[in-house]
Amino acid sequence: MNDVITTLTNRKSDRSFTDEYIPNDILDTIIEAGHKAPTSKNGQHVSVIVVREPSRRAKLAEYAGNQPWVAKAPAFLVIVYDMQKIKLACEATGKTMELQNCVEGALLGGVDCGITLAAMQTAANSLGLGTVPIGGIRNNPQEVIDFLGLPPYTFAMMGLCLGYVKNPSLIRPRLPMSTFRHDENYNLEPLQKAVAAYNEELVAFWASHGRTDGKSWSETIGPSYSCNERPKIRPTFTKQGMTFQD
């Protein structure tokens, strides 16, 4: 339809990065796209930390649960929920920030970091770079905070690997559109059947690409979502001054 739609609908995560350096102007353009992304209530409560130094990427790869592509990608962007900005903005008119104690504050952080990540990912893809978002830095949130020198009222939400791609990955099938798009009212009816069919479809998809160890959707979702996979987040938030309780 147009280049923007093509970029968005062909998006996928790529992990096989070459060592090719990302020119500064390309990186600047990607970050500019993040800087211009929408932000809730004009809060602008996002910061991005560019990590290029190889030994530092290796350390973050370890914190992210040993994800080698974090070390391999020539640039790793850390997207930070940054309420420090809000704290200072409140203080400039004699107010005390309170939203870090409300669940709304956690939602704002997730939403705005997600929006910023998406803008930078789309920009990077359009410039010929491969990308993979990394939620794994939430596995060891305090270590990441200390490593990046993050002040109170901030939290490293996720990362984004950037690099030129050696072996492009496949676009995996998704749950059908009938489970994503609803008109006027939510329609629960297609979902139950869709999950069962999608479980089979994913196994068949991997098999058709020579991978007999390919798991169904439920087999990957179950272990991640049936427990608290990242128990260190809650105490780290508390230490950063954010309870998100009310």
Next chain:
Amino acid sequence: MNDVITTLTNRKSDRSFTDEYIPNDILDTIIEAGHKAPTSKNGQHVSVIVVREPSRRAKLAEYAGNQPWVAKAPAFLVIVYDMQKIKLACEATGKTMELQNCVEGALLGGVDCGITLAAMQTAANSLGLGTVPIGGIRNNPQEVIDFLGLPPYTFAMMGLCLGYVKNPSLIRPRLPMSTFRHDENYNLEPLQKAVAAYNEELVAFWASHGRTDGKSWSETIGPSYSCNERPKIRPTFTKQGMTFQD
């Protein structure tokens, strides 16, 4: 640099919509972009509800705190955090979903809804439509849930107005890049001075466009962030089966 970068860096919220109908194929393309957006752990825990019916948009405008553009925009998309899908996926392998009780679950919801919103907004902008994200539907979350028929383990995170634009809005200045981009380590130093300068810059910006009532950044941020502006969210989450406590 390219059409994608131009679309991303010229983004702004527009609220002056015409009545022009959005053709079905345009809307389908926008939603397809959301469906293909990245999702944490392949969770695919987002759904989108398309609201076109004028009286229903009027009702949602009211729930969003009387925002007339929600009623005026010919299409309003509600972006739903949809853990119902995860619940069924877990059950298909005999597991019980637990992540709705962890703060990680709230972050995943915010992040994935934000990513989906950004993809659809970028797609819409590239197709000549104006957009404005609406967090205000979290003002009255239970009413929105009932109105849209949302099942347990779901939550209406935000909306997105779509429409053709009558009077394009201005791009407001942002906090400077030095407060957004950090290299290798977070740098707190520029922030304090930047907030004061930005407060003055915004007032001057509005004045230069004939608006003498234009507020500084701190004057808009303070009232929103120094209290729990959306206290109904927490009890609504509890009712939907999501505590996000651990």
